[in-house]
Amino acid sequence: MFTTKPRTLSARRSLAALLIAFSFVATPAATARWQTVATNAATASALSEAERDATARVKTETIREVTAALSAPDMQGRGTGQPGGERAAQYIAERFSKLGLKPLGEKDTYFQSVKFNEFQATPETSFKADDDALKMGEEFYAAPPFTGDKDASGRLVFVGFGIQSAQMNHDDFKGLNLQGKIVVLLQGPPKSVNKEAWEKSHVGFQIMRSLVMGGVAGIVVANSATEQEPYAMIADYMTRRQLETVDAPQLPPQLPPFVAVSDTGAEKLFNGSGTTYAQAHAKAERGEFVSQELKHSAKIKIKLSHAKVAGNNVVGYLEGSDAALKSEAVVFSAHYDAFGTDTGNRVFPGAADNALGVAEMISVAESLAASKTRPRRSVIFLALTGEEYGDLGSEYWTKKPTWDIKRVAADFNFDGIGTEIYGPLKKVVGFGAEYSDLGALLASAAAALNDVVMPDPMPEEKAFYRSDHYAFVKRGVPALMLLGAPDLTKEQLVARVHDYEKKAYHLPTDIIQPDWNWEGARGLAQLGLVVVLRVANADAMPAWLPNSRFNRKRGTDEPPPPEP
Numbered sequence: 001m002f003t004t005k006p007r008t009l010s011a012r013r014s015l016a017a018l019l020i021a022f023s024f025v026a027t028p029a030a031t032a033r034w035q036t037v038a039t040n041a042a043t044a045s046a047l048s049e050a051e052r053d054a055t056a057r058v059k060t061e062t063i064r065e066v067t068a069a070l071s072a073p074d075m076q077g078r079g080t081g082q083p084g085g086e087r088a089a090q091y092i093a094e095r096f097s098k099l100g101l102k103p104l105g106e107k108d109t110y111f112q113s114v115k116f117n118e119f120q121a122t123p124e125t126s127f128k129a130d131d132d133a134l135k136m137g138e139e140f141y142a143a144p145p146f147t148g149d150k151d152a153s154g155r156l157v158f159v160g161f162g163i164q165s166a167q168m169n170h171d172d173f174k175g176l177n178l179q180g181k182i183v184v185l186l187q188g189p190p191k192s193v194n195k196e197a198w199e200k201s202h203v204g205f206q207i208m209r210s211l212v213m214g215g216v217a218g219i220v221v222a223n224s225a226t227e228q229e230p231y232a233m234i235a236d237y238m239t240r241r242q243l244e245t246v247d248a249p250q251l252p253p254q255l256p257p258f259v260a261v262s263d264t265g266a267e268k269l270f271n272g273s274g275t276t277y278a279q280a281h282a283k284a285e286r287g288e289f290v291s292q293e294l295k296h297s298a299k300i301k302i303k304l305s306h307a308k309v310a311g312n313n314v315v316g317y318l319e320g321s322d323a324a325l326k327s328e329a330v331v332f333s334a335h336y337d338a339f340g341t342d343t344g345n346r347v348f349p350g351a352a353d354n355a356l357g358v359a360e361m362i363s364v365a366e367s368l369a370a371s372k373t374r375p376r377r378s379v380i381f382l383a384l385t386g387e388e389y390g391d392l393g394s395e396y397w398t399k400k401p402t403w404d405i406k407r408v409a410a411d412f413n414f415d416g417i418g419t420e421i422y423g424p425l426k427k428v429v430g431f432g433a434e435y436s437d438l439g440a441l442l443a444s445a446a447a448a449l450n451d452v453v454m455p456d457p458m459p460e461e462k463a464f465y466r467s468d469h470y471a472f473v474k475r476g477v478p479a480l481m482l483l484g485a486p487d488l489t490k491e492q493l494v495a496r497v498h499d500y501e502k503k504a505y506h507l508p509t510d511i512i513q514p515d516w517n518w519e520g521a522r523g524l525a526q527l528g529l530v531v532v533l534r535v536a537n538a539d540a541m542p543a544w545l546p547n548s549r550f551n552r553k554r555g556t557d558e559p560p561p562p563e564p
Contacts, residue, residue, distance in 0.1 A: 047449070050373055050533070051529075053371070054529055054533060055367070057370055058522055058526050063522060064518050066355070066363075067356050070351075070359070071350060071511060075087055076341050077347045078340060079337065079340015080311045080337045080385050080393075081118060081310060081311050085311055085336075085340060086312070089336070092358065092383045095365075097316075099362075101317060105312075105313070111314060112315060112396070112402060114245065114313060115309075116243045116246065116309050116311065117246055117248070117307075118241055118307040118308070118309045119146065120239075121136070121238075124301065125303050126301045127140045127259055127299070128299045129156065129269050129271070129297075132271070138264075139262050139265030139268070140259050140261045141235045141238040141259065141260055143258040144258065146304065147252070147253050149302055152218040152299070153299045154182045155293060155294075155296075156269055156295075157181045157291070157292070157293055158269075158270075158294055159176065160186055160280075160284040161186045161189070162207035163188070168287070170289070172290075174289070176291060179216070180215065180216070180217050181216055181217060182216070182217050182219075182300065183220065185211070186281060186284055187222070187223055189203070190284060192287050212255060218258070218259070219257075219258050219259075220259050220260070220269070221259070221260045221261070222260075223263075235262070238260075241342070243389040243392065244390075244392070245386075269298075270294060271296070273295050311386055311393070313397050314336070314382075314383040315383070316380075317329065317379060317381065318379045318381075319374070320374060320377045321373070321375065325376045326377060326378050327407055328377045328409050328541060329409065330375075330377055330379050330412070330536045331410070332361050332364060332412050333361070333382040333383075333472075334358045334360070334468075335383070335384040335385070335394075337388055337393075338388065338510070348506065348510065349508070352416065352504065352510055353505065354415050356414075356416070356418055356420075357416060358383055359521070360525040375532075377536040379532060379536055387467065391471050393468070394468035394470075395471045398471040399475075406553075410436075410477060410478045410480075410542050411472040412482065412528055412532055413467055413469035413482070415467040415468065415469075415481060417501075419483060419484060419485045419493065419500075420521050421517050421518065421521050422488070422496060422517065422520065423486030424486055425451060425484045425519075425522075425523025427451065427454045427484070427485045427488070428451050428483065428484050428527060429453070430480045430482060431456065431467075431469075431480065431482075432464045432469065432473065432478075432481065433453070433480060434548075435550050436478035436550075442480060442482075445530040445531045448530065449526060454485075457494050469481045473550055476550075476555060482527065484524035484527070
């Protein structure tokens, strides 16, 4: 889920993003427009008789049962391309079949096969400063972008934050010949520079490009950790297996190797230099010139294991009742994968992220399948693979859809960290609500259910761009990700989220807890159901707001808009 990833996972992205990806944010004007629409929609009509009947059929027992089954030990963490992932896909397909959903996969099945390249840094991967070998994981890890096995050697050079600015009268590369050197770099911005301006100007990308074009032999990033993402957390992710689709664009093989080091590892690189890493870091933060040749030569060896694996999106649909509209569809999505098992035999159950979201989706399917009155449009239920590695399953389905993407009305995505099970549902966040008609529809449905739509409590996480719904947005399809919570203040909710991150997020401890309030999960499923019904029964498909930066035709192949 979105809190530190984005997947897709910012820990995995933290260095690769400097070279190959940028984030997007909603403009204040767009947010203000949506808030006006949402306020007006809060006076919306009450539930219709059909909506009351449908929400009454959403079963807490189903949500609890499916969540328990998907996070059970025999599912082995539902790893993409692992046996547990296949068992989970089969389980979901069987649930779809029992509900009478029509298959919408390949060859009249519920499955759409997705093939992946799997790779992982092996124990042969090493980083040495002269004869001092740093410990993989504890003191360094191989960092993205990965372009295959690498061997590099050269003298170590520290370049501070790598800033070259005439305006600041500062040049961290002054007097240095970096060609053939292994560069030690602080990941910016320094505290003296505005972070938003740094990111908006893509300074990090420019620095990395400058180093690569300058012919460095390797790049070592020293301070990639933050308070919310400590080094140990990031290293844990980065030493796990990695996945990409077999048709993923390949980066230039001539890129140098990248590694990241802990503070302890960085100190070893400064041995004998006349200063410590901590001292050099502190001076760089103050804007002082600290670049220098270090006293060591270094050797980097990146050795990756490789395998071909496959996973499945699981997709079924309920055919619409309107002869003219049933060729259009509303998609309900949730990823079923977690991190599976690792080489240390740890299992990552992924109960909150995202067995719970799949269970809520299935409870919606169960309600609609039992209805005597079908929605006018068809409703697709899409259980996705590969989300934890960068929304790979949703990217694949939206590029190779099993339903005409131009006739997909909207996508509603369940992907969370279980905030809805903290208590009965009272508040909801609709990520992406400010961009399309779906914001007003969400406000209308929430008002009818006595729920309150709240703004994104953690806008700095840019969650709208960090899960499967965004693959639909990139193809021009309006989408929302729904996050539920009990009656907490923003500060209380953020505190609970951070507590979960530390204790369970993407860890073996993401299991069903005794104090989970299943009525909260039922409430979120009911809200999602009402919004889906209103889209499915409307005369016209939802539209982007006229001034939305995503206002493009469904099915577009154009890249998403750049950051404003």
